[in-house]
Amino acid sequence: MLGIGTLTRKVFGTPNDRKVKVTRPLVEQINALEPEFAALDDDGLKAKTEEFRKRIEGGESLDDLLPEAFANCREGARRALGLRAFDVQLMGGIFLHQGNIAEMKTGEGKTLVATFPAYLNALSGKGVHIVTVNDYLAKRDAEWMSKVYAALGLTTGVVYPQQPAAEKAEAYASDITYATNNELGFDYLRDNMKSKLSDMAQRGHNFAIVDEVDSILIDEARTPLIISGPAQDRSELYVSVDRLIPELTEEHYAIDEKTRNVTFTDDGNEFLEQQLHARGLLPEEQSLYDPESTTIVHHVNQGLRAHKLFQKDKDYIVRGDDVVLIDEFTGRMMSGRRLSDGLHQAIEAKESCTIQPENVTLASVTFQNYFRLYNKLAGMTGTASTEAEEFSEIYGLGVVEVPTNRPIARKDEDDAVYRTGREKYEAIVEAIKEANAKGQPVLVGTTSIEKSESLSKLLTDAGVPHNVLNARQHEKEAEIVAEAGKIGAVTIATNMAGRGTDIQLGGNVEMKVFDALGADPEANPDEIRARIEAEHADEKARVLEAGGLFVLATERHESRRIDNQLRGRSGRQGDPGRSAFFLSLEDDLMRIFGSERLDKVLSSLGLKEGEAIVHPWVNKSLERAQAKVEGRNFDIRKQLLKFDDVMNDQRKVVFSQRRDIMEADNLTEIVTDMRDQVIDDLIETYMPPKTYADQWDTEGFYAACIEKLGLDVPIIAWAKEDGVDDEIIAERLTEASDEMLAEKAAAFGPETMRNIEKQIILQTIDQKWREHLLTLEHLRSVVGFRGYAQRDPLNEYKTEAFQLFESMLDSLREQVTQQIAQIRPMTEEEQQRMMDQLRAQQAQFEAAAKDPGDAVPVAEAAAAGFDENDPTTWGNPGRNELCPCGSGKKFKHCHGRLA
Structure with a gap:
């Protein structure tokens, strides 16, 4: 017998079905206009853009123009790229224009979808920002889609780190600007530290489309962007504290893995106090509990966290003399990003790297509050529905699941749970060998660099050729992902979230077409596409025969969303495929959340060595554990936001x-x-x-x-x-x-x-x-x-x-x-004296440039008639140099003060 909820859904459809249904008349309208826009010549498409702009100035709304603008954009994309947007892509564009998150499966063409609402909203002249997760994708998408915008008479810009100021200002002045979330946030902070309006790069926050929206607005929401300056150098203290941490034993501290926290026990505090006294880091008469001990206690706590909570090759890697953080969700290196509050310095001490000075905050903002500045916000991702509540509560964004262009044919197998990690990895290697033997491409998902490299060693020992994609292979990312769908390919990847490049069976046609057009811009896109597709047809047929892409996950992530992102790499555009999760009771999620009960169940079932339990109940139990963790993480982010809102x-x-x-x-x-x-x-x-x-x-x-x-x-x-x-x-x-x-x-x-x-x-x-x-x-x-x-x-x-x-x-x-x-103006005499000093210095520099051997150093020249009581004999001291009067203060804080 059907439940009331099931019956209601059958009769009326789900709320999502109803949202999709509402867009169908609009899509039909756009399709009806297609012959009219196809009949226009290239200049006719650009003329339409000018006509739309005038109509907006005349009072028409963007919604009124939507069918015509989308029809014009579809035709522009067809001519520039040889791609004709499917109806579901138009639907996705409509949802984005309405300020929603469009959940579209991998391979449904989100990059093209963004051009429709971007074009429509850029007609107002207020600019549109398209936000991606890394600089490579921002540049690639901007270069690729700029052909569409150029065909429609719009300008495109791309923002990247260390960009010259004039180029950055031009990029922001463009109709459509591609940028990463980090660069947008930092530019906002930098602009608000400028002293002239003409030096500011951004021109406002009109409309943003965020690609991989879950990664940016949820996974990175806890991390504030901070512009900082150097503070007092305490490197010696970090090194001294670091030598002390390895002497602690397990009874000296307690680790709470669920909250990722570590604290000293009473025994630990006692031992710590003795050691700090013995090493001269804490005065004999001072206790750890005295207010004066706050700094040393803080350093010791950060040292303990660095050793016990942060693992090399999982949370960070050491590159040369630098500790580089790894994004736990995408597995990418976060160059230039540092942990605050002295924690990064504590890790540098642990890894014997040069300790960079601590920083003081000059300006900061969280992604949550930066993206809430926009008048209208939209997002795209393959996985958002599990976090719909958070998107709605914090950003006011609705989540709409856009139907796939073709039905999903992927087979998702139930999780296989083994007793030990060893048994699990043996089963994984066997599964990979079996798939590889029949030519089926395999994508293996791991949660850390360390695990991806240990699995790589096992496959090498087993004689299976493969590629590894993790933070160390960061530069080859797109190339490795594009080749992952070839016959017999085995790719080990750390966290496939937001990679931005499709895994296509037989190889990535779009990337090949893009590269070919880049090499020969004059070539006909339709001809190039036809040639490359013919080359790939044979290999794709063989991969389809082998069963499509096999996604094999070696562990469950804390978030169902990350698991779904990995799973979604297989079965794109109606292709066949399969996915399976191999787990063990020693995995982090299983160990922290209820492995004891499962262990008893497995023991009572009398499982033999190498056997696994596979049952839908196990999947449900794991999903409940993941939902609990997601709920807790949401509460943490919500609480952090409440505090940050005060500062915001x-x-x-x-x-x-x-x-x-x-x-x-x-x-x-x-x-x-x-x-x-x-x-x-x-x-x-x-x-x-x-x-x-x-x-x-x-x-x-x-x-x-x-x-x-x-x-x-x-x-x-x-x-x-x-x-x-x-x-x-x-x-x-x-x-x-x-x-x-x-x-x-x-x-x-x-x-x-x-x-x-x-x-x-x-x-x-x-x-x-x-x-x-x-x-x-x-x-x-x-x-x-x-x-x-x-x-x-x-x-x-x-x-x-x-x-x-x-x-x-x-x-x-x-x-x-x-x-x-x-403040007071300088007298003529003071101005003359300053000019004389500047001329003397210039003469010295010119002499040094002609013949360095005969030049008198400027400092010596100034010292010739120097009198510390007479400022007129001091030359021109630097603002940050010690004051020549001998006070011991910096010049800017002494005689150089505004006076």
């Missing part, structure tokens, strides 16, 4: 204020408001309300006026006058201050004065924001302990972060007022 609100205010300041021509009003507020604060401090004149701190007030306002005014005398109150004093200070600023403006010239004000305000905002970020980091690290006092850490964080932000704004006003009060 403040970030948006600061970045918006910075932009307003850069756009403003005259900041005198802002400077005046800041100064008036400082005057009010000074009066409140030194002349508190409801007090008598003899209770005022007039001497302190006088000193503060000189320091904060640059005004030497007779405060003490004013306070003794009859009838003087706070309003009169405020009025007199404002008048004196106005007079002083008017004199400065006259001396500098109005335009120079405006530039000085702008630079001082921007520099001060940046400095204060950096200090504020550091304070928030510290607050975040300790606020969790408030839970022990029955107080909600998030509410505590919100309250204190708001108070800190207000305090930052007060400090900002004070510093800007103080710096503007202290």
Whole structure:
């Protein structure tokens, strides 16, 4: 008997079926327009683009234009690439335009699908960003699809690391821009550290289509993008702590694998304290629990995490003298990405690499908050439905499963569970040999570099030729994946998430066509495609006869989505194929989540050596375990986002204020408001309300006026006058201050004065924001302990972060007022002296360039008449050099301060 839910689905269809059904009339409309657009010549397609733009200016909406725009784009793609989009690809494009995630199986042509909503939304002139997971894919897709956009009269740009500023600005100014999520996020942060509008690269956040959306918006959502600068060097401390960690025994610490955390036990703390005293790292009279010990405790904790939680060739690899992190979801190297809070340095000490200095945060943003800046967001992936709740709750994105162009013919086998890892790997090698003997291509999925290399050794010993794709073979990625569907190919891959290159049976036709067109741009795409397809037809037929691609997974991942991504590599476009998961009770997921019960079941069944249990119940049990882990990870990300939202609100205010300041021509009003507020604060401090004149701190007030306002005014005398109150004093200070600023403006010239004000305000905002970020980091690290006092850490964080932000704004006003009060123009004599020094230095450099032997070093030349008490004899010290006066401070903090 059918359940109510099943019966309802049979009668009305699923919600997903209904969404798909709604798009069918639109698709039919686009198909009906096809003959009309096919009849246009090449210039006619471009003319249509101009016509659409004018209609948008005239008030038509993008939805009104959708059928015609999609028909025009389909024709452009057919002429430029020889590809005619299927109906399901048009459906995917419609869902993307509506701001959804289109879940499309591997091989359904997502790269082409993105061109339809990108073209339609680019017609508004506000730009479209297409986001990919790595630089190779961004460049490849941009180069490939730019032919389509060019045929339609649109420009295409690509953004990549270390790109020249002018080229980057041009890429962002293009109609459609391809970029990685990292580069977009970093450019957003860099733009908000610039001091001129003309230096900013991005022109807004209109519409983004995120490829491999689950990888970017979920897997990487926990990792903030941070622009940082070097802090104090503590390399010796890391090395000293690293020598101590190997002496710990198992009773000294406890590892919780579920939460990926490690802590010292009471015995461990006692042992640690003795060792730190013995090695001189902790003073004899100081305990680990003293507030002064915070730094050393932090270093020891990070050393313990580096040794016990981070494994070489799984979490990172050592490349030369560098520790390079590995993305746990894609298996790719993350060059340039570093762990924060001293953890990366602890791993460098463990691996005896050069320890890079720790960094302080200059600016940061999470992917969650960066992508929520866009007016409209959409995404594509082969696997999103398992995370639909998170996409909806955090990004407001719906997930729609787009039907495949042809029915899926892949056979998914039940998981095979073995008692030990040894038995599992023996069975895997046998399964690969069996498939290889009949010419069936095999894709073997592993979870780490270490496991992929140990399996590679087993296959080599068994005489099976194969390719290995992991972080070490990063550069050959596309080439290895493109060849993985050939007859008899065996490919071992670490995490196939987001590889971006199809595994096609008999080899990848698209890549061959793309390479051929790149070698000969004048060639006819249709002819090239016909020739390459004919060459591949024979090999593809043999692979089909052998059963298509066999995907063999050596382990279950924590996330069902990653398993589905691997499985989805087989059976593309209706091809036959099969997938199987080989597991053992020693696998991480099985060991951490309930292997004891399974072990008892397997024992009671009396399994022999090499035998496996295969049953749908096992699959269901594993899926439940994975769902629990996914739920826990979602809760962690949700909690992190709540904390980051507090900083994000403040970030948006600061970045918006910075932009307003850069756009403003005259900041005198802002400077005046800041100064008036400082005057009010000074009066409140030194002349508190409801007090008598003899209770005022007039001497302190006088000193503060000189320091904060640059005004030497007779405060003490004013306070003794009859009838003087706070309003009169405020009025007199404002008048004196106005007079002083008017004199400065006259001396500098109005335009120079405006530039000085702008630079001082921007520099001060940046400095204060950096200090504020550091304070928030510290607050975040300790606020969790408030839970022990029955107080909600998030509410505590919100309250204190708001108070800190207000305090930052007060400090900002004070510093800007103080710096503007202290600037003064140089006298003619000082300007002449500086010019003489510059000329003397130039002469020295020119002499050195002609004959290095006769040149007097600049430092010696300056030293000839040097007097530490006379700044005019100091030459031109660097901002970060020690001050020549002998104070021991940097020049910028001593005589080089704005004064």
